[in-house]
Amino acid sequence: MEASPNTNKILQILTQTYPELPIPLKHRNAFELLIAVILSAQCTDARVNTVTPKLFPNDRPCAAADILKLGEDQVRKIIYPCGYYNSKTKAIMGCAHALLNKEVSSNFQELTALPGVGAKTAQVVQAQAFGIDAFPVDTHVHRVCNRLGLADSGKNRDKTERQVKATISQKHWSRLHLELIYHGRALCTARKPKCSECPLNKLCPSSEA
Numbered sequence: 001m002e003a004s005p006n007t008n009k010i011l012q013i014l015t016q017t018y019p020e021l022p023i024p025l026k027h028r029n030a031f032e033l034l035i036a037v038i039l040s041a042q043c044t045d046a047r048v049n050t051v052t053p054k055l056f057p058n059d060r061p062c063a064a065a066d067i068l069k070l071g072e073d074q075v076r077k078i079i080y081p082c083g084y085y086n087s088k089t090k091a092i093m094g095c096a097h098a099l100l101n102k103e104v105s106s107n108f109q110e111l112t113a114l115p116g117v118g119a120k121t122a123q124v125v126q127a128q129a130f131g132i133d134a135f136p137v138d139t140h141v142h143r144v145c146n147r148l149g150l151a152d153s154g155k156n157r158d159k160t161e162r163q164v165k166a167t168i169s170q171k172h173w174s175r176l177h178l179e180l181i182y183h184g185r186a187l188c189t190a191r192k193p194k195c196s197e198c199p200l201n202k203l204c205p206s207s208e209a
């Protein structure tokens with residue numbers, strides 16, 4: 001796919017529109033972020049942020065040993081509100097075993113070798129815990145990229161990732177991914193995008209304004 005002729009202008013407007021980009025999932029270290037990202041699958045960040053303080057109750061950042069001490073049954077009980085609690089518990093306990101007395105790695109291959117950690121989770125950890133430019137594609141990123149013409153990938157999120165990475169310089173990836181999440185939540189919502197209020201409506205091929 002060719003880069004959209006509007007790509008640079010779109011990036012510029014997004015950065016002006018979302019100058020502050022707080023990281024949506026609360027965490028105090030890479031391990032807490034990793035667990036929070038696992039919990040966020042098919043669940044809102046807001047809900048994950050109500051659950052993680054119960055999973056990480058100490059005054060200091062949580063480590064793998066704390067999760068192992070808590071035990072599988074207690075973990076399952078705490079994370080129940082996030083949904084998919086059996087598979088998420090399995091992934092969390094698996095990560096805790098794998099990371100006992102170890103630091104979370106910033107390396108993509110090492111991250112995706114952890115139980116339940118796919119490319120999206122690994123890239124969120126790379127971007128938000130380690131400041132590495134990565135482009136994790138969630139539902140908002142996928143939808144907004146396709147509406148804006150930054151991708152043309154149907155339902156294929158992997159293709160969205162490949163197309164954006166092929167046409168946009170890596171130094172923009174992490175920032176762009178957060179901007180697209182914020183834009184997808186605020187204006188370019190799934191059901192009724194607020195095109196008349198959108199600062200990109202003159203550039204967007206999907207604009208209904």
Ligand code: SF4
Pocket residue numbers: 147148187188189193194195196198199200201204205206207208
């Ligand atoms: S103009 Fe509409 S479809 Fe395009 S990015 Fe803005 S809100 Fe989304």
